[in-house]
Amino acid sequence: MTRYLYYPGCSMESNARAYRDSLAAIAGPLGIDLREIDDWNCCGATEYLGLSRLPAYALIARNLALAEQVRDGSEVLVASCSACFLNLSKANHAMAESAAFSAQVNEALAAGGLHYTPDAVKVRHLLDVIVREVGLDAVRRRVTRRLCGLKLAPYLGCMVPRPDYDGRWTDRERPSELDRLLVALGAEVVDYPLKTECCGGHMTQIGPETAFAMIRRLVDGAERADADLMVTVCPMCQMNIDAFQQEMNAHFRTSYQMPIVFFTQVIRLAFGIAPEALGFGRELVDARPALAHISDAPAPPPEPARVRRPPRPKGPALPMPVMPERGDGAT
């Protein structure tokens, strides 16, 4: 068991309960021991930063300071929610970058009896920890039920791979981590170029038309790629695509039914952790019918289609270009 500091974030306790429950179920088998930071506070999402800068950073830094106090052996702070991950790394980065700013944040923290040394903890996302620290080989060894035949669209959303202050991902717009993890579970991963497009974020609350257009694009892309399910790492993405899909359908008079679940739920399924039925069903677009596509054996590779060459035209061939003779002054 490797110990990590853990910051769950508010969503994990409410709308992303499926994420929390499935993570609790797979943490042991993956050999990760997540120690929740005591008495953490909300990271402010994208709302506090839009009102004031220093208080927003002080709010985030309180969590970093609490993590620094208990780091004892493990300095990696794991975040499972995208916005929390981004905010924690953003504050860590901003404080490490500017000593003056760090001093200001610490002056505010001192009012609450706290202090944070920039870079004292390393903020990492859960997906990054599973792929890089646990490793895909260890994941593969734990799989008891390969997800053959299940077509998954990997969807990361924007705030995990970007802006990537610590340079952890393979790419900031087309990272491959989630794809490789899902392949390790035996699932079929469809090509999903929209994997780091935005789900609309808080626009479902403040500008629904803008959000609906983004949600439709994502869901439509997954459907065109013939995916059974979308798999995400972010509570906000899951919430927007799952809970607002019906309202989006009503808005555009469409009838998309694209379920979206957390990657930890899919890992749990592949690990065969009983009772399997408990892992799903909190989605508003039910993912369970799609799970029926799982078959025991991998589908045989499709036979290569026979290529029919067009018949050769009869008659003389077209004249070919003729190379000039050498020796006519070309030396």
Place this chain on the structure above:
Amino acid sequence: MTQDQLAPPAVADPGRGFLAEVVARAGTAARLELCIQCGVCGGSCPSADEMDQTPRTLFAMIRAGMREHVLRSTTPWLCVSCYRCTVRCPQGVQVTDVMYALKAMAVAQHTYLNATAADFSRAFVWNVETFGRSFEAGLSARHYLRHYLTRLPAVAPMGIGMLRSRRLRLLPPRRIRGIADLRRILVCAKALEAAA
């Protein structure tokens, strides 16, 4: 060429004051003053179609000192914080951080066209300052009743579904134990920001 010819013009750039103000608000690490007006930000933006100015135009307006126009623009309010422009910007301008700064300035002056977004942010922050945690049910109930009465029939099935799957808690979250300390930290931070 003599030294005089290289010296900056005597007339002060009328926009420099406003640019400096935005830079101070966004932090020098935002690199706004390095913008070369290439337009990659607007071209990368998923909600640029709905903005009244693309980010590039807005940055030109900041330099031109068009303070009132900039702070009334819808652009920062349509930014979804996806950081696509930020990672693509050849000058490393932290566009998202500039947008946050412009929102904060518009809120401070009450120069935004639509109160929905600012009001949502304020309500969210009120929850955080009260409980130390976000309170989704309270936040959305207040928000929909106040701004989206017409949306209620369309979102009602969603709300019921969220309650039924126990993904929405009607009761407010329990206050964190350190709420008094957290409030002191935020009060101090606000005072420091106001003094700067």
